[in-house]
Amino acid sequence: MRKLFPAVISSACCAMRGCTINPRFFASKYVKPYYLLICLPVQLSTPQQLFVKLKPNLKSNLKPLGAFKPFTALGKNVVATTLTLASLLFSPAVFSAGANFASASQSVNQSLSQPSAVVSTQPSLYAILMAEFAADRGRIDQALATYKQQSFLADAAPVFERALGLSLQNEPPQLSLAFANAWQQQNPDHVPAIFYVTHLALKAHEYELAGEKLNQILQYDPDADLSQILIGIYPTETRDQAELLATLNRLDIKNNPSLLVMKAGLLLQFQQPKAALVAINRALKTNPKSPAFLTLKADILQALSPSNQVIAFIAQARKTVPDNKALFVYQIRYMLKQGKSAQVWQQLNARANQQFLADEEIKLLAxxxxxxxxKYAAADRLLKALIASPNFKDQANYYLAVSAERQNLLNDAIGYYGKVMQPDLVLKARQQQIDLLISQSRFEEAIASSVKLREQFDSFAPQSYIMQANILQKNNQTAQALALLNSAQTNLPNNTDILFAKVLLLPDDDYASKLRLLKELIRLAPANVDYQLEYAQTLVNLKQNNEEVTALLTALINDKEVGLKARQILSQQALHQSDNSAVISLLSDNFDIVPDVISGLLLQQAYLNLGNQKEAARINQILVNELGYQPENLQ
Structure with missing residues (x-):
């Protein structure tokens, strides 16, 4: 399937295929360029072959070129006929009977560049055809050069659009912007080009130029729909966002809703919710029923008002557009975020919202x-209705398994987990299935599940080997588990997941093997925090390299995810060094807020070493009464 724009080619193809449609049919219609999809025969690979096919069908239709209109401005129709192309192709300066594509290209380029008694100020259909053949053969530079040159001739808006399309596909944004801006300056009355330049300037973060063009658009029409311009141009960098906001502040936006909404969003992002509220309210005066505007206002209100006021606003907004799914889902998710599950259930099952419950996404949410x-029975009915859906069947099976597991219907859960095949869910589902099988001592079935995973998904082979090794370990077959991982490592060398699984399976007293593997892991993935923590723990157990441990873990003690683990390892090292005060300093504050067994045991030992029986007993009471730990007798 090749895309060749002039309607003339369509008539040629009819002639080549033996269609009964008369080529004059195309000459009698106004056809937009660039949008005709046609099937050219594989053997038709040069304009020479096209010429040979056209000749017997078009010879009788020859008329003077002046009888047909040239390209007109973008947005208008174009008269493109078989007769025009025939006249061009019969020109002796262009083709001889035995010319090939390369010589034809050279010939036409020479004819275009040499002075002529009659110089056309309008685009050459033949030059454009040659450019399209060049693009089709991957000679993009040649195609772009011809298209751009032709686009600066008179009445060449369609050629400009094709040139810009090729440029956007094959050139950096700055080059596309420079071309579009140059063309627009030469054609200042061509309003669509101003939109193109504005969009490209915003996308290239050229906000001064974008502001200039936006002002031009607003002068033409203060209420112009700018939504298409703004698609995909929202900057991700804070500096660019600030520059865009400054540009919008300089513009005379008046009440243009598109720009007001963008300004409101940026103001909210820069922690200016009051100013954002003013902007969104102005936009809503123009378009009070826009769900996107209403949800943005709800976002802004979340930064200004209590949750009950936000909920009230969303409820009122939904009355404005009661049939809008997006606003309904926004309401449901916000109420869930506020912990109002019971009220959400009522909303989902209300008679007025039954139309939404028919939607698959909302059905899953419900x-x-x-x-x-x-409410397992009702939930299961909804999920079973989704099993027939190709888009939601895997999620339905997964959550049917979750529901069955919570109801202690373990065999049902095992079956549902096994049916999940969605790549982003299958790993978690298969692990859940294996855990349930292990809980019932069904080790062979668990191993079969892990093997099946790597047979079905090559990308999950490392995880499946690790799952299988863990199954073997839990069945007291640690040696076989390590042998399996060694075999997997042979097939998947330098796979860090398999190496780390081996570390965790090694006996606690095999420190030499652990250190060797951990050093290799840190070499392969020096930023991996899990490897760093395990390496530090192994060094502490060996009572080695205290300074290295301290340097490694000090950078992690304030990390939200692993900070507690890092402090616990440092506390173990401090106990080895009889630095009991360091243990208390590292762990006591956190333990008083969120107690845990490991921190409690370390603190208890530190207080005992200091002879503080009272604090040791207090810690012991928390361990027993709050954490369910069964301690040995205090010494």
Missing amino acids: ALVGIDLK
Whole structure:
């Protein structure tokens, strides 16, 4: 399938295929360029072959070129006929009977560049055809050069659009912007080009130029729909966002809703919700029923008002557009975020919202709320209705398994987990299935599940080997588990997941093997925090390299995810060094807020070493009464 724009080619193809449609049919219609999809025969690979096919069908239709209109401005129709192309192709300066594509290209380029008694100020159909053949053969530079040159001739808006399209596909944004801006300056009355330049300037973060063009658009029409311009141009860098906001502040936006909404969003992002609220309210005066505008206002209100006021606003907004799915989902998700699951369940099942419950996405959401509220029968009905959906069947099976597991229907859960095949869910589902099988001592079935995973998904082979090794270990077959991982490592060398699984399977007293593997892991992935923590723990167990441990873990003690683990390892090292005060300094504050067994045991030992029986007993009471730990007798 090749895309060749002039309508003349379509008539040629009819002639080549033996279609009964008369080529004059195309000459009698106004056809937009660039949008005709045609099937050219594979053997038709040069304009010479096209010429040979056209000749017997078009010879009788020859008329003077002046009888047909040239390209007109963008947005208008174009008269493109078989007769025009025939006249061009019969020109002796262009083709001889035995010319090939290369010589034809050279010939036409020479004819275009040499002075002529009659110089056309309008685009040459033949030059454009040659450019399209060049693009089709991957000679993009040649195609772009011809298209751009032709686009600066008179009445060449369609050629400009094709040139810009090729440029956007094959050139950096700055080059596309420079071309579009140069063309627009030569054609200042061509309003669509101003939109193109504005979009490209915003996308290239050229906000001064974008502001200039936006002002031009607003002068033409203060209420112009700018939504298409703004698609995909929102900057990701804070500096660019600030520059865009400054540009918008300099513009005379008046009440243009598109720009007001963008300004409101940026103001909210820069922690200016009051100013954002003013902007969004102005936009809503122009378009009070826009769901996107209403949800943005709800976002802004979240930064200014209590949750009950936000909920009230969303409820009122929904009355404005009661049939809008996006606003309904926004309402449901916000209420869930506020912990109002019971009210959400009522909303989902209300008679007025039954139309939404027919939607698959909302049906899944309702099922999850039902599971959370232990309304398992209703949730299961919703999920079973989704099993026939190609888009939601895997999620339906996964959450049916979750529902069954919570109801202690373990065999049902095992079956549902096994049916999940969605790549982003299958790993978690298969692990859940294996855990349930292990809980019932069904080790052979668990191993079969892990093997099946790597047979079905090559990309999950490392994880499946690790799962299988863990199954073997839990069945007291640690040696076989290590042998399996060694075999997997042979097939998947330098796979860090398999190497780390080996570290965790090695006996606690095999420190030499652990250190060797951990050093290799840190070499392969020096930024991996899990490897750093395990390496530090191994060094502490060996009572080695205290300074290295301190340097490694000090950078992690304030990390939200691993900070507690880092402090616990440092505390173990401090106990080895009889630095009991360091243990208390590292762990006591966190333990008083969120107690845990490991921190409690370390603190208890530090207080005992200091002879502080009172604090040791207090820690012991927390361990026993709050954490369910069964301690040995205090010494």
